[in-house]
Amino acid sequence: MRVFSCLLVVTTAITSAVAFDIPEGASISVPWRHKGRPYFGWNLKDKWGNSVEEDRHKITIRASEDDTDDISADFVWALEQAQNGGLVHLEEGKTYVIGKKIDLPVLNDVYIKLDGTLKFTDDIEYWQKNYFYYPFQKSITFMVWSGQDIRIYGKGTMDGNGQAWYDGFAGREILDADNTYYRPILFLTDNATNVDVEGITFLNSPCWTTFLVRTKDVSFDNVYIEAFSTNASALPKNTDGFDSLNVDGLTVTNTRVNVGDDCFSPKPNTTNIYVENLWCNGTHGVSMGSIGQYPGVLDYISNAYMKNITLLNGQNGARLKAWAGPQVGYGYISNITYENIYIENTDAPIVLDQCYFNINETTCAAYPSNVNITDVKFINVTGSSSGKEGGVVADLTCSPGATCSGIMLEGIDLTSPNGTSEIVCNNIQGDIGVPCVSGADA
Numbered sequence: 214m215r216v217f218s219c220l221l222v223v224t225t226a227i228t229s230a231v232a233f234d235i236p237e238g239a240s241i242s243v244p245w246r247h248k249g250r251p252y253f254g255w256n257l258k259d260k261w262g263n264s265v266e267e268d269r270h271k272i273t274i275r276a277s278e279d280d281t282d283d284i285s286a287d288f289v290w291a292l293e294q295a296q297n298g299g300l301v302h303l304e305e306g307k308t309y310v311i312g313k314k315i316d317l318p319v320l321n322d323v324y325i326k327l328d329g330t331l332k333f334t335d336d337i338e339y340w341q342k343n344y345f346y347y348p349f350q351k352s353i354t355f356m357v358w359s360g361q362d363i364r365i366y367g368k369g370t371m372d373g374n375g376q377a378w379y380d381g382f383a384g385r386e387i388l389d390a391d392n393t394y395y396r397p398i399l400f401l402t403d404n405a406t407n408v409d410v411e412g413i414t415f416l417n418s419p420c421w422t423t424f425l426v427r428t429k430d431v432s433f434d435n436v437y438i439e440a441f442s443t444n445a446s447a448l449p450k451n452t453d454g455f456d457s458l459n460v461d462g463l464t465v466t467n468t469r470v471n472v473g474d475d476c477f478s479p480k481p482n483t484t485n486i487y488v489e490n491l492w493c494n495g496t497h498g499v500s501m502g503s504i505g506q507y508p509g510v511l512d513y514i515s516n517a518y519m520k521n522i523t524l525l526n527g528q529n530g531a532r533l534k535a536w537a538g539p540q541v542g543y544g545y546i547s548n549i550t551y552e553n554i555y556i557e558n559t560d561a562p563i564v565l566d567q568c569y570f571n572i573n574e575t576t577c578a579a580y581p582s583n584v585n586i587t588d589v590k591f592i593n594v595t596g597s598s599s600g601k602e603g604g605v606v607a608d609l610t611c612s613p614g615a616t617c618s619g620i621m622l623e624g625i626d627l628t629s630p631n632g633t634s635e636i637v638c639n640n641i642q643g644d645i646g647v648p649c650v651s652g653a654d655a
């Protein structure tokens with residue numbers, strides 16, 4: 214078996230033999246036993262039934278010479294060559310710069326082995342005129358990944374080059390109705406099925422780090438997400454780890470997120486969510502939502518299981534959030550389980566908030582949320598709050614416009630530096646499993 218697999222990895226460069234033009238510095242190689250012959254049908258297969266790395270034709274392209282040396286055309290060429298069973302290798306120690314808005318091909322069975330750095334230019338003026346636009350929260354992105362059986366893996370980095378964006382955005386708010394300072398999302402899938410991302414780092418996204426749209430079965434394993442600024446008066450903003458819209462099947466495992474906004478926050482119409490071994494530092498927590506933002510629109514999040522999550526130094530721990538106000542939508546969040554959650558130095562460890570976004574109590578009471586929240590379990594949530602909310606470690610306040618039922622807390626051991634620990638509940642139907650006080654008494 215050992216000899217056999219050695220033979221499989223031997224590849225032969227055929228660059229001189231191919232009939233079409235190859236960009237300068239690029240190469241294509243094929244596994245030796247496929248050269249000039251049909252596939253034998255005994256290729257090694259991965260879990261999707263596609264060829265494994267050793268059995269794929271491999272494409273490389275030239276690296277960039279500096280941070281403005283755009284290789285986007287070479288990258289598109291490489292992806293086209295890799296269609297239907299190939300692999301694009303972005304090599305270790307090399308940087309590949311994308312400086313143009315490009316249409317990626319609709320991929321079918323393509324591996325991208327990212328060992329080097331795929332980096333976007335920080336030409337703000339260019340990217341604010343050239344982008345892919347999504348009306349949901351006025352999102353823009355550099356490029357859109359679509360198609361099926363896409364695997365992006367390796368030890369490399371997708372670098373959003375965010376510093377100039379952080380400097381430029383300082384003092385602004387993304388959800389301001391008149392904000393037009395759009396910032397690109399680093400990694401966006403749309404109309405995609407079976408996307409696996411493994412091992413890589415997402416660094417310094419200008420805005421959300423990942424946004425999965427109209428996607429089925431997408432998973433992230435062993436990924437690291439970080440956004441930091443070297444300018445103390447311009448911190449990264451809205452650099453969420455994971456956001457989604459109309460997604461069925463979202464899995465995140467063995468991942469660390471070090472950003473100043475949501476760690477993991479599926480948005481409207483996300484179902485069948487599985488998160489395990491997630492570590493979040495300095496974030497706004499693991500949130501279901503926000504949903505219910507757009508007037509007349511039905512949004513939902515259902516069937517989520519979140520297990521073994523560590524949340525440090527953040528605003529929120531485990532949160533459910535829905536919009537209220539005069540012009541909002543409706544919907545439901547249901548069948549959500551948070552289990553084995555460890556929280557430290559966090560302002561609001563457990564939150565059910567239906568007065569999103571920045572709505573004061575008077576407006577929230579006059580125009581309550583219409584998002585029902587049902588069947589939510591918090592099991593074995595331990596640790597401590599920062600004390601910012603006094604002794605309150607859990608605040609579950611349901612809107613008078615909605616139904617909140619089947620909310621169950623079990624094995625909760627959260628302390629506050631204040632010395633007391635209090636669980637607040639308002640308008641929740643039925644027993645929540647632990648003693649709680651209503652907001653008016655808290």
Ligand SMILES: *[C@@H]1O[C@H](CO)[C@@H](O)[C@H](O)[C@H]1NC(C)=O
Pocket residue numbers: 319360361404
């Ligand atoms: C989604 O992609 C498939 C091919 O993968 C295509 O046939 C279909 O038109 C695309 N749908 C949309 C809405 O773009």
Ligand SMILES: *[C@@H]1O[C@H](CO)[C@@H](O)[C@H](O)[C@H]1NC(C)=O
Pocket residue numbers: 379380381382383444445446447
């Ligand atoms: C830091 O950000 C502030 C706010 O945008 C900006 O005025 C300043 O020029 C930035 N500093 C540097 C060194 O870029």
Ligand SMILES: *[C@@H]1O[C@H](CO)[C@@H](O)[C@H](O)[C@H]1NC(C)=O
Pocket residue numbers: 490491492521522523
């Ligand atoms: C829980 O997740 C942490 C990473 O945050 C990991 O180190 C640890 O091994 C996980 N525990 C279990 C039981 O899997």
Ligand SMILES: *[C@@H]1O[C@H](CO)[C@@H](O)[C@H](O)[C@H]1NC(C)=O
Pocket residue numbers: 471494495526
């Ligand atoms: C966690 O985030 C804080 C800032 O919020 C930072 O100072 C600290 O270094 C981070 N810890 C780790 C282990 O990354």
Ligand SMILES: *[C@@H]1O[C@H](CO)[C@@H](O)[C@H](O)[C@H]1NC(C)=O
Pocket residue numbers: 459481482510511512513
């Ligand atoms: C969510 O799904 C519902 C029902 O299919 C649809 O009407 C609604 O537009 C979707 N929401 C968003 C934000 O796409």
Ligand SMILES: *[C@@H]1O[C@H](CO)[C@@H](O)[C@H](O)[C@H]1NC(C)=O
Pocket residue numbers: 515516517518548550
């Ligand atoms: C609730 O979600 C879990 C996944 O976390 C799923 O296995 C289960 O079938 C769902 N229950 C219902 C009633 O849909």
Ligand SMILES: *[C@@H]1O[C@H](CO)[C@@H](O)[C@H](O)[C@H]1NC(C)=O
Pocket residue numbers: 543544545583585615616
């Ligand atoms: C919310 O719950 C109420 C009753 O509890 C129900 O009438 C309404 O249809 C539900 N709304 C949604 C969007 O599921």
Ligand SMILES: *[C@@H]1O[C@H](CO)[C@@H](O)[C@H](O)[C@H]1NC(C)=O
Pocket residue numbers: 521522552553554555593595
């Ligand atoms: C509770 O969760 C912690 C991780 O936060 C884990 O170490 C511990 O084993 C869990 N306890 C039980 C009883 O499952």
Ligand SMILES: *[C@@H]1O[C@H](CO)[C@@H](O)[C@H](O)[C@H]1NC(C)=O
Pocket residue numbers: 573575576
């Ligand atoms: C609440 O917000 C509304 C709308 O922004 C504003 O008109 C009102 O004065 C605010 N009320 C209080 C008590 O702050």
Ligand SMILES: *[C@@H]1O[C@H](CO)[C@@H](O)[C@H](O)[C@H]1NC(C)=O
Pocket residue numbers: 602603604605631632633635655
């Ligand atoms: C602790 O918090 C409770 C409730 O939030 C408050 O009544 C009390 O004054 C606080 N105590 C201290 C010492 O801050």
